[in-house]
Amino acid sequence: MRERKIPLNLNCGLDLIGEVLYGKWKMRLLWFISQGHKRPSELQRKIPDASRRVLNVQLKELEEHELICKTIYPVVPPKVEYELTDFGRTLVPVIGALGMWGDEHEGRLRRVIGGTGRAI
Template identity: 80%
Template structure:
């Protein structure tokens, strides 16, 4: 059972996953088709993106429309609940931009054997 005692625990459970914040950000920017999301996040496999999109859907941050065509066409959209996270994700991104040099150095320093 996850620890759900405070807001940080809750947000961690909802956003835990390497690509979730990027998925939310890119869906907000208008990249709704899985293939377009895959192109925006080339380091992620289609399977991992599908798993994380499903988790975001289960947490009601994104919704999905399946069009009855062959082959099936799927588009994702942000729910109002998901849209409420965009300013938070933007603030995290700005912090990363402000500290990019330091963060890069620290990350690379700890990656070396």
């Protein structure tokens, strides 16, 4: 893992989940893997704005946090697939709930993120 400039402060569950899911594409990667997109090329197609390098780094971190496992098949060229672990599957309902919340509040979120207004 990378060396940290700022020490971890893991005082509560929100700190812990933030540490595990911090990264622009991690929740989407977990969601797409849960939907059956297991090959790196499939994941790249689902998230075209992310570079291959960034996706690989975030997949490696998800693997280190035991949310996904990687299988390398002994064929030429090598075939790689990702799968959720049992632990990773426990996050799918949480990610789904966050996605639904985002869908329900899409207009407001787009407005405040776009800087065109302020939520009250």
